[in-house]
Amino acid sequence: MTFLFLQTYKIDSNQVDVYEAKRIGKKRHLFFSVPEIDMLEAFKTFNPFPTELKNFYMEIGFGFLHRKKGQLNILLDPVSLVNSNLKLGYFKDDPYIENAFKHCNNEKQLLFFKMHTGQYLSINREEEKDKNAIFYKEKQITSSLYDFLRYYNNNPDYLKEEMKEIEELSEKINKNKNTPTKRANVKYIGGHRLIDPY
Secondary structure, three states, rough: OHHHHHHHEEOHHOOHHHHHHHHHHHOOOOEOOOOOHHHHHHHHHOOOOOOHHHHHHOOOOOEEEEEHHHEEEEEEOHHHHHHHHHOHHHOOOOOOOHHHHHHOOOOOOEEEOOOOOOEEEEEEEEOOOOOOOEEEEOEEEEEOHHHHHHHHHHHOHHHHHEEEEEEEEHHHHHHHHOOOOOEEEEEEEEEEEEEEEE
């Protein structure tokens, strides 16, 4: 599976001049190449490493999606991915990381995408049929990184819609857990126990 549909949003930061900066500023996504040494460090640190994410780093890199919406939704670079998942440096005291880890299986998933709201998405480290599933909290939102990026590329509100649906479902489940069940009225007639459900 290839991510070439995002190739036009990739720039070489070493070759950007003043005239190109204006054109780049109008792009809805912005991706940068990843140094090979950074990739190798991430692959070595987390073994197995998600195959789709590895391919994305090699083909496209890392970067920002839907910048025109005034949002900073970022697919983490390998260094940030390592630091966030190991809670190092800047990520050590990040409350959003702590919250993400409450909903993420750290042994099976990696945080890889940070939304403008501060929340994270995770990706399965092992693939199923050459795909790595994507999760928001405990809920799988797609079966692959490819599908996630394709949906999000086509619909800038895709993440917002997915999050809203998951939050509403979670709220409904919590509400049902906290709602006391209606107790039936118990009556005794002639020594027999009868239940009046009303």
